[in-house]
Amino acid sequence: MSATTGGATPEVSTEKLAIANFRVTMGYLGVEVRKQIWPLVLLAGIMTAAAALGLVTPRALGEIVDIADEGGATGEIWRLAGIMTASAVGAAVLAGLGVRLSARIFETILAHLRETMLAASLRLPLARVEAAGSGDLVSRATDDVSTVSQAIGSVVPALLTATFTIVVTFVGLALLDWRFLLVLVVVMPVYVNGVRMFVKKAPAMFAAERAATAERAHHVLGSIRGLDTVHAFELSQSLNGRIERHSWSVVRWFMRAIVLQNRLGARINLGEFVGMTTILIIGFVLVGSDSLTVGAVTAAMLYFLLLFDPIGRVMLLVNDLQSGAAALGRIVGVIEEADRAATITTAVDTKPARPVLGAPLVEIRNVSYSYSPEHEVLHDISLSIAAGEHIAVVGASGAGKTTLATIVAGIHRPSQGRVLLGGRDITSIDRTELARSTALVTQEVHVFSGTLASDLRIAAPDADDDRLWAALDLVDAGPWVRALPDGIETVVGEQGHHLTPMQSQQLALARIVLLDPEMAILDEATADAGSAGAGVLEASAEAALRGRSALIVAHRLSQAARADRIVFMERGRIVEVGTHAELVSLGGRYGKLWRAWSRGRTQS
Structure with a gap:
């Protein structure tokens, strides 16, 4: 134990700790995911079943429209009402099971990430930590871990749920009539354009925000650790100004991210409008040609309305996902750097460091x-x-x-x-x-x-x-x-x-x-x-x-x-x-x- 117990050496460099690139970060995440592969397969099955049950109500409502239009029996409506109730209860039960299982899976991944990050931080050579500035490591161990925790604990499960709902709903549209899938051709360019715009600008923006946060933490910690010196030389005003500048840098990057997110939201709303219009046009044509009933078109519109929430969630969660990915890259950078340091320092010689007789220690x-x-x-x-x-x-x-x-x-x-x-x-x-x-x-x-x-x-x-x-x-x-x-x-x-x-x-x-x-x-x-x-x-x-x-x-x-x-x-x-x-x-x-x-x- 080089039992070091204090800051013996001044910080003299701003050579920050490594940040893993996207490939390395996803490789690390893939390793963690593969450890949970069978629970994830079970979770996928539960989510698919829950999403399928969620389609029962819109389809039943469409049939009720047809019954009302044709003057059908009231008993049939009660039968459909019972089916809707049972499907709603079943979907709720499966959703609850999915939430519980996803919490277990992703909290396990998160716990391992925290443990690995802590172990890596302790393995880093002290000289390297001091050269990077202690604020860099502290920011990664606190702010970045918190951001990844939010992404893994809530964003990823919500994203998976939304994705399964979208896929199953489009399958439902295809079962009504394959021509409803034309809505995909119309809305996909709108959504893809929005995501492409966001993905192009967001990674650098979020990485800059994390770096600005780390720099602010570095100066705050330095001021607190040197509090006696700050008071002795009356440096409070100067240091407050420095911290204020770095704090405003964080705010500016955050506001830029909000503006970018609002631009993404506008494209989501445009996609919803275009999609509804397309469904109505297709439905009008199909009903006019007696290919579908009014009830079936009603079900198709309800299906598409069901997509508003998951599609909007997927698009907006790209924001948190990008921020989480940037934070994860900084965490994996620490893990990779600690592993490299361990490789260098565990080289050839592992014999006990005992001196030969008569030689200096x-x-x-x-x-x-x-x-x-x-x-x-x-x-x-x-x-x-x-x-x-x-x-x-x-x-x-x-x-x-x-x-x-x-x-x-x-x-x-x-x-x-x-x-x-x-x-x-x-x-x-x-x-x-x-x-x-x-x-x-x-x-x-x-x-x-x-x-x-x-x-x-x-x-x-x-x-x-x-x-x-x-x-x-x-x-x-x-x-x-x-x-x-x-x-x-x-x-x-x-x-x-x-x-x-x-x-x-x-x-x-x-x-x-x-x-x-x-x-x-x-x-x-x-x-x-x-x-x-x-x-x-x-x-x-x-x-x-x-x-x-x-x-x-x-x-x-x-x-x-x-x-x-x-x-x-x-x-x-x-x-x-x-x-x-x-x-x-x-x-x-x-x-x-x-x-x-x-x-x-x-x-x-």
Whole structure:
């Protein structure tokens, strides 16, 4: 588990996550549909039967017209009334069964989509998520999943019902007289022209709307996460203006979609008018030639009136279907990208990342790193970390300490050079094995919602309660956990008991103990403890790191002084390496920093 718990690295790119093309998206959907093929066949049968029963009433009404026209018996009308009642009840029962079965089928598909999307999001390399901007992934996991949920949960079943009704109704028209099918020849160009116009413009429009929504989410999330900075530098007005611009961009794309939908609606109304006129003309000719009765023509007109709702629904649902398809393409893009990342990172070597005897656990060889071509933040870094050795990294803000930590953790890949773990290139190690071998804890710790025990078991799913307590006691968290209302079964996180920053850090350190990685990286993990808790949290960190290699981005020099070696970084380069005593006696940058820090402590 590269147990990263916070945003250690700045977002520096706007290279958005992939969007799957139509072929790939439909291929993914086809795989999901094939898993439900037999329930779908049953659903098709039920829908066909329900639509067929729906034709009984118009046909019976047509016969009643003929009976009235010919002065027939009243008893025949009562018989037809009974048939209409029975068919209406039967159609309602079958429709209910169809709704229930379709809900089961499509909710199953939807549940699998949500699970796959979540799994893919968690498989994406953190560096890739940060490069795209967290708003992009969040928008896909929320807005896009919601849009697809609506499409799969309501649009697709409604579309299927309408399609079956249309097909069966035209079969009914053909059974009355094949010449009524001429209405298809007349209305199809109107409807096809409307759909073609809509399909031509809608995909790009809806994709742009989803992208604008993601961009807005990106800026909203960035503003919320940096709220303290926003207040400190009085950036509220500037950021509000930026968010307002992106919000209006979403509104503009939405309004364009509404205009396009209204144009489609106009073509639907035109098709209905043309179709009714055609039915009346055909009926007039057939009745005049004694080919059909007035009742049969009445039934034909009622059949066509029955088509208003399903045809209009199909045409208008193209709107939601296009939006759903655009959202699904963004979701499948995440799944495809996560699969590609997994393929790259699970390459050749899957042996445990154990060092050979006497070799360093971690070797950093001539590593350089750039967030962008013109912004190189690490320059030709070389460093070895022996098994069990603790190295502290110190330097001014912006020196490249956090970037070095994330590269050693495998989050970022070097632009140049190599990082070896146990003698193997870190980029060739299976991601699951790498997650078990290295752990990163940052300054910003995330406490997962749920019981404290379930939070700890993220690192060790099979750990029993005794092992959890042992890890907590090792990092000195046992006393305050025992004081919680339900001990390790206390619910923590957003919906539960609030933990202090120091308690959250101790929880993260306990996860390291449970995971038991060979290499641990602490990126200013004790910075939020405050002066009072600094000593306690540093002692907790020492206990968690005992017996394993560690790279510690030190917030306090007292923590650096206890490390086996200290690396002093400046402007992306290592300028001094040595033990605390060596660097102090050298009188270089670290020595001056130590003396200034010591004087400050004495005076305070």
